[in-house]
Amino acid sequence: MKQFELSTKNYEFVTITAQVRQAVRESGVIEGLCCVYCPHTTAAISINENADPDVVRDLLFALKDTFPDRAEFCHFEGNSAAHLKSSMVGASETIPISEGDLVLGTWQGIYFCEFDGPRTRRYYVQVTGEKE
Ligand code: ZN
Numbered sequence: 486m487k488q489f490e491l492s493t494k495n496y497e498f499v500t501i502t503a504q505v506r507q508a509v510r511e512s513g514v515i516e517g518l519c520c521v522y523c524p525h526t527t528a529a530i531s532i533n534e535n536a537d538p539d540v541v542r543d544l545l546f547a548l549k550d551t552f553p554d555r556a557e558f559c560h561f562e563g564n565s566a567a568h569l570k571s572s573m574v575g576a577s578e579t580i581p582i583s584e585g586d587l588v589l590g591t592w593q594g595i596y597f598c599e600f601d602g603p604r605t606r607r608y609y610v611q612v613t614g615e616k617e
Pocket of ligand 1: 560
């Protein structure tokens with residue numbers, strides 16, 4: 486398993502496709518699965534369009550609009566809206582590997598989603614499968 490570290494801003498999606506793709510290449514796996522996992526409760530992993538940056542901007546807007554900060558929240562840390570976004574988006578993505586590469590659509594990219602930064606974050610890439 487490979488571990489990656491990144492520094493995030495307050496609220497953003499960070500493209501991690503190249504790092505994940507590199508981890509798959511280094512694993513030597515030809516046919517298998519790649520799991521990208523986020524060990525944090527106010528961040529997430531997601532796959533979405535990487536061509537038009539406005540898609541990510543709209544996602545960030547809509548997530549904030551759907552899960553705003555609310556006075557009714559009880560959590561002492563005051564970041565329940567970020568916890569909600571993390572659970573809704575999810576802690577991991579599993580991507581098939583074929584012919585030694587990630588099976589991603591033309592417009593798909595893998596994102597580390599920060600909902601409560603700035604922070605130093607980690608994510609893990611676990612590759613399993615047949616090597617030849
Ligand atoms: Zn919290």
